[in-house]
Amino acid sequence: MPATYGFLSTYPPTQCGLATFNAALATHLNTGGGSGVVRLLASDNISGGIELDLGAPRVAHTWHTDNPGGWRAAADALNRYQVAIIQHEYGIYPGDAGGEVLPLLRALKIPSIIVLHTVLSNPDPLQRDVLERIALTADAVVTMTDTARQRLISRYAVEPRKISVIPHGAGTHANAPREDHDRPHLLTWGLLGPGKGIEWALRALALLEDLSPAAVYTVAGRTHPKVLEQFGDVYRDSLKELAASLGVADAVRWEDRYLDEASLFRMIRSADVVVLPYDSTEQVTSGVLIEAVGAGIPVVASEFPHAVELLADGPGLLVPHQDPEAMAAAVRHLLAEPGLAGRLTGLTGGPTLRWPAVAARYQALAGRLLAGRGPVGGAPIAGAPAGGSAVAGAPVGGAPAGGAPIAGAPVAASVPA
Structure with missing residues (x-):
């Protein structure tokens, strides 16, 4: 019978990309039922408007x-299951540099898999120490890109054989019908805050004013709650002022809300180009990027690490950071050259990025951990898939997973908001 999993993460109805990621992974691993979630909940979490799949734990x-x-009660709850899958992102755990996750890991009596959503290239000494201790204590470490794995190996004291690369999953909405529209549709979505780079996309839009018909640009997603708490909606307001000064205010649609899955899928499928103009040079995992690629929509992205890894010779075009001229030229190229968008999106990893394939890799990794320990917390997995991953702890094949980190907050890299 399938293993039971205890997941530690934020979780719907909390509105954040980490919660969405964990819900999707947990749903696809909960095939036999019996799994459960230990939900991380802070007083400033924004919740509501999100419905879990019927199969979600x-x-x-x-x-x-x-x-x-x-952490004590959380560890006790996780120990009821056979395998713990723990999401790690900066800002979600209490303690200095999120250090309270460490005693929890040490208290686990079951195999643990830590999933790293951010691997900083230049951590401060405490961040480095905590992450190295996390990797030392966990039984397995998962990164979502090969870039993140290489950072761990070269800049942290982490045992390479412990690290597996398993891509961020994408929804199965690629075959959803495309909406017909009479104007080219550009789209950026995700929690909004400084570092998202929307100002560069607005400047690029102004350089496309000669297109006929004129393009429309949708900026979808709520303001990041930490940004809203500390600064209010100053960033969004500044963007609206910039759009007006550039003469493109009428071409920009602001969707200031958290999109449920169905609404998000419809919006993605309505886009001709997804624009990811992030300022960050750190971002090794982007769920927004994966969803766009999985939906078969061409992407124009700044050269953040995950985009460089996934889009090089693949389903989109890369442009330098903070370069609206290059961004406008790339969008124009995609819209003007017949067949280019289709050729680019045909280079995607396809089924290997879908959640069922991604979940199978986690299942295989869990199976190896359980086989190495013997029965833990119940019966071992029967017939765990042998494929989908490399040998124990080795990279699990290809590695297809914005905005700048906000002090004390999750790096909302994979926030489909």
């Missing part, structure tokens, strides 16, 4: 991260 325990010592 339920919340078995909530770790209120504003209360000290919550």
Whole structure:
């Protein structure tokens, strides 16, 4: 019978990309039922408007991260399952540099898989120490790109054989019908905040004013809650002022809301080009990028690490950071050259990026860990798939997973908002 999994993460109805990622992975691994989620919940989480899939595991325990010592009960809850899958992102765990996840890991009596959503190239000493201790304590470490794996190996003291590369999953909406529209549609989505680079996309849009028909640009997603708390909607307001000064205000649509899955899929499929103009040079994982590629929509992206890895000779075009002229030229190229968008999107990894294939790799990794330990927390996996991954701890094949980090907040890299 399939293993049971205990997931530690933010979780719907919390509105963040990490919660969405964990819900998708948990749903696809919960094939036999019996798995559960330990939900991380901070007092400033924004919740609501998100419905879980019927197959998604339920919340078995909530770790209120504003209360000290919550790791003990969280560890006890995870130990009811056979394998723990723990999401790691900066800002979600209490303690300095999120250090309270360490005693939880040490208290686990079951195999643990830590999934790293951000690997900083220049961490401060405490961030480096905590991440190295996490990797040392966990049984397996997953990164979503080969770039992140190489960073871990070259810049941190992490055992290479522990690291597997498993891509960020994409939804199965590629075959959804495309909406007909009479104007080229450009799209950026995700939680909004400084570092998202929307100002560069607006400047690029102004350089495309000669297109006929004129392009329309949708900026979808709420303002990041940490940004809203500290600065209000200053960034969004500044973008609206910039659009007006550039003469493109009427061509920009602002969707200031968190999109449910169905609404997001429809919006993605309505786009002709997804624009990812991020300022970050750190971003090794982007769920937005994966969803766009998985949906078969060509991407124009700044040269952040995940885009460089996934789009090089693949389903999109790369442009230098903060370069609206290059961005406009790339968008124009995609819209004007017959067949180019189709040729580019035909180079995507396709089924290997879908959630069922991604979940199978996690299942295979869990199977190897359980086989190495013997029965843990119940019966071992029967018939765990042998394929989909390399030997224990080795990279799991190809590595297809914005905005700048916000102090003390999750790096909303994979936020489909």
